[in-house]
Amino acid sequence: MARNVPAARKATIAGLAWLVGFIIFFPVLWMFLTSFKTELDAFASPPSFLFFDWTLENYSVVQERSDYFKYALNSIWLSVGSTALGLLIAVPAAWAMAFSPTKRTRGTLLWMLSTKMMPPVGVLIPIYLIFRDLGLLDTRSGLIMVLFLMNLPIIVWMLYTYFKEIPVDILEAARMDGATLAKEIVYVLAPMAVPGIASTVLLNVILCWNEAFWTLNLTTSDAAPLTAFIASYSSPEGLFWAKLSAASTMAIAPIIILGWFSQKQLVRGLTFGAVK
Amino acid sequence: MATQQTKTLARFMAAPSIVLLFLWMIVPLGMTVYFSLLRYNLLSPGEESFTGFSNYQYFLTDPAFFEALTNTLVLVGSVLVITVVFGVLFALLLDQPFFGQGVVRLMVIAPFFIMPTVSALVWKNLLMHPVSGLFAYIAKVFGLQPVDWFADIPLLSIILLVSWQWLPFATLILLTAVGSLDGEQKEAAEMDGAGPFSLFFYIILPHLARAITVVILIETIFLLSIFAEIFVTTGGGPGLETTNIAFLVYAQALLQFDVGGASAGGIVAVILANIVAIFLVRMVGKNLDA
Amino acid sequence: MGRIVLEKVTKSFGDVKVIPNIDLLVEDGEFVVFVGPSGCGKSTLLRLIAGLEDTSGGAIRIDGQDVANEPPAKRGLSMVFQSYALYPHMSVRNNVAFGLKMAGETKEVIKQKVDHAASILNLTDYLDRRPGQLSGGQRQRVAIGRAIVREPKAFLFDEPLSNLDAALRVQMRLEITQLHQSLKTTMIYVTHDQVEAMTMADKIVVLNAGNIEQFGSPLDLYNKPANLFVAGFIGSPKMNFVIGPEAEKQNAATIGIRPEHVSILTTEPTDADGPAWPASVGIAEHLGSDTFLYMTVDGIGSMTVRASGEVALKHGDRIWLVPDLTRLHRFDADGLALDR
Numbered sequence: 001m002a003r004n005v006p007a008a009r010k011a012t013i014a015g016l017a018w019l020v021g022f023i024i025f026f027p028v029l030w031m032f033l034t035s036f037k038t039e040l041d042a043f044a045s046p047p048s049f050l051f052f053d054w055t056l057e058n059y060s061v062v063q064e065r066s067d068y069f070k071y072a073l074n075s076i077w078l079s080v081g082s083t084a085l086g087l088l089i090a091v092p093a094a095w096a097m098a099f100s101p102t103k104r105t106r107g108t109l110l111w112m113l114s115t116k117m118m119p120p121v122g123v124l125i126p127i128y129l130i131f132r133d134l135g136l137l138d139t140r141s142g143l144i145m146v147l148f149l150m151n152l153p154i155i156v157w158m159l160y161t162y163f164k165e166i167p168v169d170i171l172e173a174a175r176m177d178g179a180t181l182a183k184e185i186v187y188v189l190a191p192m193a194v195p196g197i198a199s200t201v202l203l204n205v206i207l208c209w210n211e212a213f214w215t216l217n218l219t220t221s222d223a224a225p226l227t228a229f230i231a232s233y234s235s236p237e238g239l240f241w242a243k244l245s246a247a248s249t250m251a252i253a254p255i256i257i258l259g260w261f262s263q264k265q266l267v268r269g270l271t272f273g274a275v276k
Numbered sequence: 277m278a279t280q281q282t283k284t285l286a287r288f289m290a291a292p293s294i295v296l297l298f299l300w301m302i303v304p305l306g307m308t309v310y311f312s313l314l315r316y317n318l319l320s321p322g323e324e325s326f327t328g329f330s331n332y333q334y335f336l337t338d339p340a341f342f343e344a345l346t347n348t349l350v351l352v353g354s355v356l357v358i359t360v361v362f363g364v365l366f367a368l369l370l371d372q373p374f375f376g377q378g379v380v381r382l383m384v385i386a387p388f389f390i391m392p393t394v395s396a397l398v399w400k401n402l403l404m405h406p407v408s409g410l411f412a413y414i415a416k417v418f419g420l421q422p423v424d425w426f427a428d429i430p431l432l433s434i435i436l437l438v439s440w441q442w443l444p445f446a447t448l449i450l451l452t453a454v455g456s457l458d459g460e461q462k463e464a465a466e467m468d469g470a471g472p473f474s475l476f477f478y479i480i481l482p483h484l485a486r487a488i489t490v491v492i493l494i495e496t497i498f499l500l501s502i503f504a505e506i507f508v509t510t511g512g513g514p515g516l517e518t519t520n521i522a523f524l525v526y527a528q529a530l531l532q533f534d535v536g537g538a539s540a541g542g543i544v545a546v547i548l549a550n551i552v553a554i555f556l557v558r559m560v561g562k563n564l565d566a
Numbered sequence: 567m568g569r570i571v572l573e574k575v576t577k578s579f580g581d582v583k584v585i586p587n588i589d590l591l592v593e594d595g596e597f598v599v600f601v602g603p604s605g606c607g608k609s610t611l612l613r614l615i616a617g618l619e620d621t622s623g624g625a626i627r628i629d630g631q632d633v634a635n636e637p638p639a640k641r642g643l644s645m646v647f648q649s650y651a652l653y654p655h656m657s658v659r660n661n662v663a664f665g666l667k668m669a670g671e672t673k674e675v676i677k678q679k680v681d682h683a684a685s686i687l688n689l690t691d692y693l694d695r696r697p698g699q700l701s702g703g704q705r706q707r708v709a710i711g712r713a714i715v716r717e718p719k720a721f722l723f724d725e726p727l728s729n730l731d732a733a734l735r736v737q738m739r740l741e742i743t744q745l746h747q748s749l750k751t752t753m754i755y756v757t758h759d760q761v762e763a764m765t766m767a768d769k770i771v772v773l774n775a776g777n778i779e780q781f782g783s784p785l786d787l788y789n790k791p792a793n794l795f796v797a798g799f800i801g802s803p804k805m806n807f808v809i810g811p812e813a814e815k816q817n818a819a820t821i822g823i824r825p826e827h828v829s830i831l832t833t834e835p836t837d838a839d840g841p842a843w844p845a846s847v848g849i850a851e852h853l854g855s856d857t858f859l860y861m862t863v864d865g866i867g868s869m870t871v872r873a874s875g876e877v878a879l880k881h882g883d884r885i886w887l888v889p890d891l892t893r894l895h896r897f898d899a900d901g902l903a904l905d906r
Contacts, residue, residue, distance in 0.1 A: 014374040021380035092289035100286035117553040122546035126307035173651035177665035178639040212504035230393040259389030
């Protein structure tokens with residue numbers, strides 16, 4: 001609107017919005033600040049907001065005493081491995097459904113959607129027992145498989161919606177230009193699909209990194225990612241808030257940054273295209 | 277586009293994902309159904325016996341089940357109300373142009389990307405701790421008694437925590453939907469003499485109805501399975517006050533080792549989720565045809 | 567080279583028979599336009615010739631060889647799409663070169679041919695830009711360049727001017743016609759705009775619901791329409807149709823007279839003038855070069871009259887309309903022309 005909004009109204013809106021943003025973001029900010037305090041300062045009441053002795057000791061301690069990087073590596077393995085596997089299986093499927101739809105395509109897509117809606121608790125026991133008997137408990141590969149299957153519907157769906165947006169006549173033009181199927185895919189389809197694939201990768205990495213059901217139940221130490229590592233702080237010994245904050249800040253930082261860049265993808269992926 | 281070759285090729289390309297998801301659905305779920313009909317306890321393996329529907333009978337008549345069911349419904353319902361109401365309000369607020377709009381948006385979105393275990397522990401310790409938590413400090417500043425959140429009002433505490441996590445999701449979805457409202461429609465309404473409240477109720481809200489429905493359906497699916505937050509803060513307690521169906525099944529399976537009973541509970545959870553799923557699938561299906 | 571024959575071609579989508587039966591001969595070097603209302607099957611027919619859709623029956627012969635089972639790449643045809651369908655991630659040069667690259671030509675040959683096509687179409691300055699940086703008209707030319715460079719047996723155009731503004735459309739129409747004159751390659755051109763059809767075509771195929779209503783040169787269709795449909799489709803403003811007593815006087819179920827073949831009498835007509843219809847002016851459109859009069863004719867109904875130059879008439883004026891009997895068209899009860 002190019003009309004003149006009265007300055008008072010503009011200021012009220014800005015003030016209100018900033019207040020809301022600040023309140024919602026505050027726990028994150030508070031955690032971030034706490035990570036730089038000593039344990040005594042962290043637990044002190046009344047708490048200090050900015051004026052305390054800033055220290056980096058928590059960050060070094062977290063790595064020394066509890067091998068933070070091992071858990072981070074597991075999180076990375078999990079996210080990357082499950083996403084790579086997901087792409088491998090989902091890209092051909094989404095391609096087929098977007099460019100060669102049959103009467104069954106719609107039904108298949110909706111069925112895949114419905115598999116995502118099954119509560120994990122419904123299959124916890126069999127998966128746990130199968131993993132136990134196959135020696136897959138507390139292994140990265142087992143966990144990668146489970147997360148891959150849980151997120152496969154979302155990956156297929158997202159890729160499908162992106163592929164559908166590629167104009168068919170550009171592919172037909174390639175065909176008229178003499179391209180075989182393989183060349184059509186390599187020279188035309190793939191380059192145009194790359195942004196959509198990247199968005200899907202982004203969202204899936206975030207979902208795997210934050211997954212907190214299977215990672216808590218199927219791992220103990222070897223394959224435990226950051227979610228489980230942080231969970232271990234729920235019943236610790238002695239003062240731990242500052243260390244918890246440091247560990248948490250490190251655990252969430254990469255994902256918050258990725259998340260800030262993936263808002264649009266989130267809307268598309270988690271609403272299965274129902275909201276545009 | 278479809279020649280015969282492409283059609284056959286397409287079938288092969290879709291096959292792996294369909295087969296894998298099919299197995300993922302059938303095999304474990306089938307096993308859960310099978311287990312739910314047995315008397316099977318992990319502490320006494322090899323003594324399984326077929327027991328028909330008695331697990332279901334037991335599970336559904338167990339007072340623990342009713343408490344868990346009530347907790348689940350209260351938890352899901354409250355979070356839905358909070359996130360949708362505030363989601364709409366914040367979406368409308370953030371849609372307005374103002375200085376630093378992008379930054380505020382990022383601040384509001386952030387909680388959704390934080391792993392549940394971190395959110396839960398930050399709230400439990402740094403904010404809600406009755407002695408040194410920030411809320412306790414604020415209470416003291418106003419001369420009030422600090423609340424022992426997770427001991428006295430555990431379910432409400434969890435509700436607040438989960439609402440904080442999911443509010444960004446609702447806000448983001450609704451903000452996207454608000455942004456798609458045609459500016460000219462609003463101008464036409466203004467020409468017709470609509471004030472801000474009429475504008476909201478007659479133009480904006482109906483436009484958002486679809487997005488709100490999607491938010492409700494998707495959140496319900498995920499909220500029914502809340503686990504980590506409970507696991508890490510209260511462990512279901514005190515007593516059963518914060519146990520939802522998901523946690524109850526987990527507790528029975530992995531803490532009490534009652535595979536049979538827990539499987540029955542798992543199937544109950546699946547049925548509940550399926551009821552919601554039917555509506556969501558129908559909605560998305562309509563959108564596919566559009 | 568470029569002689570295309572359609573023999574008993576049919577096309578069904580599921581149970582719907584979109585094209586019941588088409589027989590058509592396009593001679594080498596002809597500019598043939600497929601024209602008709604939306605949904606008449608003209609684009610479908612073009613896509614069948616291109617190979618982007620499979621026929622449900624019949625043969626498509628290019629230079630004698632039936633290509634109905636060949637993929638598009640093997641038919642030796644080029645197509646210009648309505649949306650241009652340029653590859654967004656490639657430069658103009660690579661867009662134009664793509665077909666040659668697929669055919670396995672050497673880099674030198676490709677460069678030479680691309681540069682040549684670019685000079686014909688005034689694209690030389692844009693060769694390194696991406697489609698996203700070009701205007702609509704420039705993108706059009708790139709699409710045409712991509713088609714030319716492969717030296718096909720025939721060009722297929724699918725409503726290429728629809729997305730351009732009016733002024734650009736006129737210019738591109740001329741350019742495409744000039745291209746045809748210099749290349750002398752067969753061109754099949756689909757449009758819903760009968761002005762494009764009339765101005766560009768050697769022969770026009772008028773399609774309606776998958777059937778060919780008439781196939782002939784533009785002036786054939788204008789002067790001797792075979793039925794009511796063609797008579798009403800070709801010519802702008804539309805031909806006036808009259809039924810009832812006036813038509814019976816001419817021994818026909820319907821008579822048709824084009825707006826430009828009706829004269830105006832402002833004074834009482836004499837017998838020497840022939841049949842004269844009293845009428846009132848509804849709306850008068852003054853363009854300076856022409857005047858269009860939308861009349862209500864006593865006992866007949868609405869009629870459109872086109873007069874040359876300026877005519878000082880306005881709403882409510884009463885005049886007489888005199889049709890040129892030598893340009894009168896007569897149709898029988900089935901809609902077929904009587905003077906064939």
